[in-house]
Amino acid sequence: MRRERFEAWLRNIYETQDVEISCTECFDQVSHFVEIEASGRDVAGELPQVKQHLDQCRACREEYEILRDLRRLEDEEDMPSLDDLQGSIR
Ligand SMILES: [Zn+2]
DSSP states (O other): OOHHHHHHHHHHHHHHHHHOOOHHHHHHHHHHHHHHHHTTOOHHHHOHHHHHHHHHOHHHHHHHHHHHHHHHHHHTTOOOOHHHHHHHHO
């Protein structure tokens, strides 16, 4: 590998790590993300990396949408308790 290419490759890795987070990190923060968003704060300003990841990653986006919808149901106070849910499954 030529030296310039190697350096470009290295730079690319570091820049990527700087800006992007992995799905695991996103998953760890996504419930926090939903909480901030629900409280009306600037979630893109507080968790820009999570926001960016959600824009790019379909799997995490779906996870986020599920959590967000659950959160909305809780706000409406129509959320059945876990016991009720388990009872209706049986
Ligand atoms: Zn992801």
